[in-house]
Amino acid sequence: MTTTTAPTPAPYKRLTAALGTGIPVYALLVVLLVALAVTDPSFYELDRFLAFVKRAAPLVILAAGQYLVIVSGEFDLSVGAIVTAGVVVAAELYGSFADAHWLVISLALVLGGAIVGLANGLITTALRVPSFITTLGMMLILEGAVFYWTGGSPKGVLPEDFRALGRNSAFGWLPWAVLVCLAVGAFAVWLMRRDFGRTLIATGDSERTAALSGVRVHRVRVLAFVLSGVAAALAAILVGGFSGVSAQAGRGLEFEAITAVVLGGVVLGGGRGSVIAAMAGAFSLQALFTLLNLQGVSGALESTVQGVIVIAAVGLGAANWSRIRRRSHSSGGTPS
Amino acid sequence: MPATPAPPESPQESPGEAAPLLTMRNVSKSFLGVRVLHDVGLDLVAGEVHALVGENGAGKSTLMKVLAGEHVPDSGTIELDGTAHAFTHPKQAQAAGIGIIHQEFALLEHRTVAENVFLGREPTRYGMVDRRAMERRTGQLLAELGETGISPRTYVRELSVARRQTVEIVKALASDVRVLVMDEPTAPLADHEARLLHDLVRRLADRGLGILYISHRLREVFELSGRITVLKDGRHITTVATAATDTDAIVRAMVGRDLSAYYPPRATADQGGEIALALRGGRNRRLKGIDLDLRAGEITGIAGLQGSGRTSLARALFGAAPFSEGEMTVGGRKLRPRSPREAIRAGIALVTEDRKGEGLALRQSVRDNALLVTRAVPGQQRATAARALADLLERVRLQARGGPDQQVQFLSGGNQQKVVIAKWLAAAPKVLLFDEPTRGVDVGAKAAIHTLVRDLAKEGLAVLIISSELPELIGMSDRILVMSDGHLAGELPAGASEEDIMRLATGPAVEGSDAA
Numbered sequence: 001m002t003t004t005t006a007p008t009p010a011p012y013k014r015l016t017a018a019l020g021t022g023i024p025v026y027a028l029l030v031v032l033l034v035a036l037a038v039t040d041p042s043f044y045e046l047d048r049f050l051a052f053v054k055r056a057a058p059l060v061i062l063a064a065g066q067y068l069v070i071v072s073g074e075f076d077l078s079v080g081a082i083v084t085a086g087v088v089v090a091a092e093l094y095g096s097f098a099d100a101h102w103l104v105i106s107l108a109l110v111l112g113g114a115i116v117g118l119a120n121g122l123i124t125t126a127l128r129v130p131s132f133i134t135t136l137g138m139m140l141i142l143e144g145a146v147f148y149w150t151g152g153s154p155k156g157v158l159p160e161d162f163r164a165l166g167r168n169s170a171f172g173w174l175p176w177a178v179l180v181c182l183a184v185g186a187f188a189v190w191l192m193r194r195d196f197g198r199t200l201i202a203t204g205d206s207e208r209t210a211a212l213s214g215v216r217v218h219r220v221r222v223l224a225f226v227l228s229g230v231a232a233a234l235a236a237i238l239v240g241g242f243s244g245v246s247a248q249a250g251r252g253l254e255f256e257a258i259t260a261v262v263l264g265g266v267v268l269g270g271g272r273g274s275v276i277a278a279m280a281g282a283f284s285l286q287a288l289f290t291l292l293n294l295q296g297v298s299g300a301l302e303s304t305v306q307g308v309i310v311i312a313a314v315g316l317g318a319a320n321w322s323r324i325r326r327r328s329h330s331s332g333g334t335p336s
Numbered sequence: 337m338p339a340t341p342a343p344p345e346s347p348q349e350s351p352g353e354a355a356p357l358l359t360m361r362n363v364s365k366s367f368l369g370v371r372v373l374h375d376v377g378l379d380l381v382a383g384e385v386h387a388l389v390g391e392n393g394a395g396k397s398t399l400m401k402v403l404a405g406e407h408v409p410d411s412g413t414i415e416l417d418g419t420a421h422a423f424t425h426p427k428q429a430q431a432a433g434i435g436i437i438h439q440e441f442a443l444l445e446h447r448t449v450a451e452n453v454f455l456g457r458e459p460t461r462y463g464m465v466d467r468r469a470m471e472r473r474t475g476q477l478l479a480e481l482g483e484t485g486i487s488p489r490t491y492v493r494e495l496s497v498a499r500r501q502t503v504e505i506v507k508a509l510a511s512d513v514r515v516l517v518m519d520e521p522t523a524p525l526a527d528h529e530a531r532l533l534h535d536l537v538r539r540l541a542d543r544g545l546g547i548l549y550i551s552h553r554l555r556e557v558f559e560l561s562g563r564i565t566v567l568k569d570g571r572h573i574t575t576v577a578t579a580a581t582d583t584d585a586i587v588r589a590m591v592g593r594d595l596s597a598y599y600p601p602r603a604t605a606d607q608g609g610e611i612a613l614a615l616r617g618g619r620n621r622r623l624k625g626i627d628l629d630l631r632a633g634e635i636t637g638i639a640g641l642q643g644s645g646r647t648s649l650a651r652a653l654f655g656a657a658p659f660s661e662g663e664m665t666v667g668g669r670k671l672r673p674r675s676p677r678e679a680i681r682a683g684i685a686l687v688t689e690d691r692k693g694e695g696l697a698l699r700q701s702v703r704d705n706a707l708l709v710t711r712a713v714p715g716q717q718r719a720t721a722a723r724a725l726a727d728l729l730e731r732v733r734l735q736a737r738g739g740p741d742q743q744v745q746f747l748s749g750g751n752q753q754k755v756v757i758a759k760w761l762a763a764a765p766k767v768l769l770f771d772e773p774t775r776g777v778d779v780g781a782k783a784a785i786h787t788l789v790r791d792l793a794k795e796g797l798a799v800l801i802i803s804s805e806l807p808e809l810i811g812m813s814d815r816i817l818v819m820s821d822g823h824l825a826g827e828l829p830a831g832a833s834e835e836d837i838m839r840l841a842t843g844p845a846v847e848g849s850d851a852a
Contacts, residue, residue, distance in 0.1 A: 195711040195712075198707070198708070198711055199708070199711055199712050201700060201704070202697040202700055202704060202708055205697035205700055206696070206698065208693055208694050209694055209696055209697050209708075210697065210712070212656060212676050212686070212688065212694050213676070213680075213708045213709045213712050213759065214676055214677040214681075214709055214712040214713040215708070215712040216677065216712075267699075271697065272699050
């Protein structure tokens with residue numbers, strides 16, 4: 001039997017255990033950052049690098065939100081549409097209340113994101129509509145609503161103070177977006193170490209086990225959707241500040257976020273993966289796009305690259321997984 | 337010189353008149369090195385109902401799956417009408433005339449009766465499925481069975497369990513079976529439905545089919561069968577004419593093994609602490625009025641055959657499949673839990689029989705699993721501190737190489753079970769329900785779990801154990817309740833014999849008195 005107490009694991013084992021399923025993405029990120037340095041030696045000048053982090057910030061925030069949903073065993077395809085809707089709604093709100101404080105508008109967007117997430121969560125859990133369908137439908141609903149409302153070309157502008165968060169820097173050198181990104185990241189890490197985070201992963205791993213252990217699985221999942229909606233609203237504030245009003249502001253971001261999470265080694269279907277790795281996946285994706293850009297590869301190929309990555313990441317993850325399982329199964333365990 | 341070789345040994349005497357329709361000889365089968373059938377033989381005469389009985393795990397289902405071509409035997413022969421067969425696929429057995437009605441039906445709910453009956457061999461006309469011929473033929477087959485109340489055009493999803501079973505039988509008849517295997521056909525049926533099925537079985541036998549009838553219900557076995565074969569631990573024990581034996585003899589043949597394992601001694605002081613959980617008239621779809629008291633410091637064993645309602649009772653007490661009626665008191669407070677969460681708050685814990693599917697989050701660490709309940713249901717005593725967790729894992733004697741960070745899927749069955757127990761102990765329950773506590777657990781871990789359970793009872797927990805392993809139940813329990821057909825068939829004191837238990841468990845299931 002395998003029930004022996006072995007000596008404490010070797011240091012490298014402890015390290016791999018700590019990094020978990022994220023190891024490939026950390027390696028990939030390092031490789032990409034080195035490649036960027038080689039391609040463009042000025043990349044690591046402080047302001048250039050911070051500008052890179054700033055550009056990555058919305059995707060990192062979306063990836064953190066998407067992670068919560070994916071690790072609980074669901075999908076959220078509506079986040080890109082929430083970003084678009086958020087930007088357009090902000091512009092329209094300023095059209096009506098030109099003197100509104102930026103904080104009020106921002107809070108309104110966050111509340112809106114939370115409500116959309118709540119709807120996603122309730123429909124998925126209480127009505128048992130698969131989240132893939134729920135959030136796909138929500139995406140279409142929001143896109144259609146924005147199009148109807150704006151006639152395809154949103155009017156209005158976002159005032160300077162609202163755009164500051166996405167565009168300007170604190171102390172003259174540290175972009176606000178970077179600070180927001182760090183805050184969201186820290187919050188996500190903290191959350192995943194709390195009871196909520198642990199029960200969320202357990203729910204994604206085995207819903208029946210969680211329910212029979214007293215977890216309110218519906219509530220936990222709904223909360224994940226709400227947080228994903230809030231993350232999308234925060235991303236909308238940054239995107240609106242960074243690139244202004246557009247009916248295409250959030251197009252494709254949902255798939256970029258899912259790609260980032262998958263790249264981070266998070267298992268689709270739930271129960272496995274870390275939020276730090278998911279955010280590292282977002283940085284990697286952004287670094288890859290930057291690298292391709294510097295190499296003169298057409299931006300039009302971005303989605304092609306993304307498609308290849310998503311398939312490769314899931315495929316490799318699955319292959320690895322079954323091998324590990326088979327190996328450990330053959331080494332012990334009694335047939336029941 | 338040695339004598340001429342002896343004629344092939346027939347496994348048992350068959351009633352003289354006819355040559356056997358089916359003969360199985362010396363069938364052996366192992367799974368993963370565990371031998372589940374040892375040289376089992378069986379024969380069947382046309383027009384006979386031959387009952388096959390034995391405890392859970394005696395090898396009845398495996399033997400029937402060998403006959404149906406679902407398992408390839410390691411050795412042994414199958415002869416049908418004097419022709420030897422070696423089935424490697426269910427289709428071959430089907431073509432040879434063997435039909436099997438499983439406990440779980442293999443019907444497509446969203447197709448009609450006729451479509452199900454002819455699934456995979458639909459009659460065609462000009463290359464198209466000939467629906468009319470299909471429905472006509474199904475109608476004929478149904479009519480031959482008498483008044484079934486089933487139309488060939490009805491969708492299966494609209495049929496009751498009993499009628500679905502009839503469809504399964506028609507499906508078998510449509511492929512000209514000569515041997516029909518029925519695996520516990522009356523288990524899902526209500527009493528009057530079971531009686532209708534008995535009539536049907538007799539008629540099929542009268543038409544010359546050979547019927548192998550697996551059942552736990554000895555009463556119906558004695559009503560229906562001409563001969564009875566008893567299997568135990570994968571061996572053929574006896575085959576007797578039903579008229580020449582009685583229930584006691586069959587029960588003795590089914591059980592009767594040594595109580596060899598070691599079990600921790602019972603508490604010396606007499607039990608009878610306070611009543612931790614009381615239930616009066618507990619009822620739901622599967623349970624018919626249960627009265628139950630669980631006392632602090634006492635281990636109550638629940639025996640019963642599969643489908644007798646043992647697991648339903650545990651799940652109802654735990655709120656996972658709640659009672660629809662009845663009064664329940666936990667720790668002096670009135671509460672009939674409607675969810676596991678309510679039960680957990682009241683101090684009830686359930687170690688389910690499906691460890692991997694319901695007890696553990698397999699890809700999470702030992703720590704995350706052990707703390708799951710306390711995290712999910714806060715407001716209780718918590719063992720989050722590293723120290724408390726270490727104590728807890730020490731307490732259940734967990735042996736995990738990777739310590740608390742180890743993923744539980746890589747632990748042995750015994751250690752996984754210890755993690756499940758740790759998960760519940762972390763929440764400091766007052767009532768602990770165990771459904772098959774040592775299933776799939778190796779001998780060493782089994783003893784550790786038995787000792788732990790006894791210690792927990794000594795500390796004042798009320799413990800309930802459900803087990804299909806009678807020696808375990810007898811060795812552990814301070815008293816044994818026997819379930820049959822959704823109610824408590826009786827109570828036995830500590831140290832009751834396996835025969836006593838089996839007699840109650842197989843007791844009258846089909847009362848023919850009210851509507852004869």
